[in-house]
Amino acid sequence: MARSDAGLELILIEDSQNDIELFLNVVEWIDMGDQVRVFPDGREALEYLLGTGKFEGNALDYPAVIFLDLKMPLMDGIEVLKALKENPRTVTHPVVVFTSSNQDIDVVKSYQLGANSYVVKPVQFEKFAETIRELINY
């Protein structure tokens, strides 16, 4: 798989088709649609980032911002975060926990595991779009 060298890669780990579509819609507006890579579950995303499994020998070696949902099948966001922050290859990638949950325990756990930011997805689309834009610019 060819990789774009044109700057930052945005990795969205999200199972909800609706949210994926809305996310893409937002990044397209700011002309960053090409830089987005979506994974519907954590396992595949990990393989991609670490260069294992399907992506054997093709590890990512430039910075990427990871948008991580917490509530996912197979492997949930907390587990993904833990794996990312335990591996020296991926520990430097900034991770934004981008989720519907604003349960205290989730927030605390995310930050404990080394999340760079924790953002609750706004219901209103304008706010949702604004939040994503701000996170990317940041």
Added chain:
Amino acid sequence: MLERWKLSRVFSLTIFCIVVFIVSGMILINYLFTIEAVKEETRILRDHSEQMINTSFQLINTGLEIYDNSFNSEMRDGFSLAMERYNKTGGNLSHMDLQDLSQRLGMEVHLINRSAVIVKSSNTKTPLLDFNTVYPDFAEFLKTISTTNGLYPDRIVTDYYTRNLTKYAYMPTPDHQYVIELALSRPEFGQEKLRQDYRQVMDQVGAINPDIDHSRLFRKNFRLVGDADYNATIEERSIISSILNDRKSIEFAHPENGSTVKYLLIDMRNDLYGADMSLIAEITYKNQRMQDKLGYLLGYHLILATIAIISGLLLSLQISRRITKPIEELVEDVDRLADGDLDHSIRTGVTIELLKLQESTIRLVSSIRALVHELREEEEKLLQSEERYRTVVENQTELICRFRPDGNHLFVNEAYCRFFEKSSDEMLGSRFIPRMTREERRVMEKHLASLTSHSPSGTIDQQVRTLDGGIRWVQWNDTAIFGEDGSVTEYLSVGREITRLKLLDESVRASDMLYRSTINAMVDGVHVIDRSYTILLINNAFQAWIDLPPAETLVNRNLFDVFPFLDHKIRSEYVEVFETGRMLISEELQILDNGHKGEIYTETRKIPIWLDGRVEKIVTIIRDTTDNHQAELARKNMNQMLEHEVKTRTQELEAIVHELDSFTYTVSHDLRAPLRAIDGFAHIFRLKAESDHKPEVTYYLGKIHENIRLMDQLIDDLLNFSRMSRRQIERTSIDMEAMANEVVMELRNLYPLVRFEVTIDELPTALGDALMIRQVLASLISNAMKFSQRQHRPKIRVGYTIIDGEPEYFVQDNGIGFDMQYADKIFDVFHRLHSAGEYEGTGVGLAIAKRIVIRHGGHIRVISEEGSGTTFFFTVGMVHGTK
């Protein structure tokens, strides 16, 4: 004795003494100074004379020296021939013809060896001289020059043997074996005129200084200048030797003939010459002149002193007369006053002091007059006062009498008479003894006999039988009065009737009986003990529990003897009550072995009784609580059952609440995902519709968006509500005032166009969960803002009141208010009193606030009036200090 002298004599003596003292002191000082001056003058004159002698001699010597040296060239020529001859001999002196040389030179020639001894001389008549013995100083000089070269001229001096004046000169031989001495003697040397100059100086000085009696001038060789034949005495020789030796002048006083002899050394040595030209002047000073002068001075001063003393005497007599005369006059006048002639006038004095004395005396006289008058008045008053005192004693209600030991009365007052129904005439001077029994009489006599001079007073109660057969009580206070021989001369008795007191005493006894019976009638056991655990009082109630003799027999017995089963614990409880003074209540199970009731539960109260700052007695009340105790046991069992039931129910409830909470959470959480999708897609659709210019579609999509926003808010509030229900309360100290300020600041941003007038009072700190209490304040303040924003001048006040010692905070607004019949509903979830269109909001805020306050153990309430505002009150449950 001095005080008996006349004043004039004292004065004159004092003034005389002072004058004599001062004048004689001055004369003495003057005399001493003059003596010193005379002595000084004499001394200066002497020094001056001696200095003159010394200076003149030095001058003469210098002249002689010049004369002496005029022969040096002749001597030098002589030496050149002598040296020539000596050199020719080759050291053998026998080859040297000194006679021939002497003749050719016209001088005597001597050869002196290195030991300062003349070994060969041209003069064969005189023996060879050893300088070491004759002139030891000069011998040293010769030894010194023998090692040098050159000519050493000397002075013209007297030859040791010939006594001729001779000019000497010396020259060491080139081989330093000998010193050649040439001696030139001329007849003109013998003209003593030159040498006589010294004598002349001495005579002149003697003429100038009258103190000098006579003087002589010694040479070194003890001969006198001007009298060559004089032979010095041994004494003079030794004096001169010692002066020459020490090179110092000396002085001898001869008090026997009033003279002083001074031996003055005139040092005229010169290192150039071997001969010492020094002279010693012997000057005899006579002290007579100074003695005469001193005698004259003494006489003069004595005359002066005598004159001074006489004039002092006269002066003092005059002064004392002037001073004492008016005093004597004054004394005379005062004497007349003292004799009683108080109207006699006093002659005027001449000095200020006497005038003052006169004034003082006049004042004294007038004071005495006033005093005499006053004394008379005092006497008058005293008489009146005695009269009054007498009246007081007479009218005293207490019985007063004085009587002799034999019973004879000396004084009785009216009350005494009244009491015994007799007149004073009947009693006075006669033996009166109130009627009493023999026993009473014996007691009374014993009482009177007990009064001693150490304790002369005593009190006794006496029963007096009246004439009509009644009994009255009198308390007597008797005081014995003792004569000089130590026996009682009389008694003073003061009696007070105490009949009523005695009756009262009996009524007290009756009331004592009453309380004893009352205590005995009590079902509870009661006893009173003192600090030694002696029973002072006990009732019969104990007999219901144990076998005891009648209560009366137990009084004064030891508590632990009566109740031997009281154990160590109970004893220590009594000790504790005595020490701490606090009442002690204890419950215990008493097992009684004498079969009355088996075992009983008792409640014992040990009540301390204080007296003078310490516990003196303990009242113990023992109650049989066996019945109560059984009831208590049943109640406890019931309670335990109930508690267990409540616990089980609570656990069940907690589980349900937890399930409900997580259900609420999940539902509201999962509700957000589809909502977000709807809003997102609707938005995208709306953007398309706008670009396609379909305003109707845009409008409806806007409505969808609006509803989704509301739904989102509802879910948020629901989540919040649920979270607040589950959150663990973590209490910390909260600065309520600061928190209210922060919240107001944040909330003002929501209404940028409204100018709220917010007042925040000084608030006490609260002890609560900061996050939650902040939520409460936020809910109430935002509520207040919401409903007052449209008022003309919206006002909000945050303050507190104290209710049951606990701060009750309040948030007050002047908003639209509501009807109080809805006051309960306002805290329900999702309940709104106003339509969403009018005031936005979900209706959860107050529900959350209420839930938080309730969870904190506080309460929340509201007071409102439609149109004039609402006030919410709440407490936080626990108080933590005040600000």
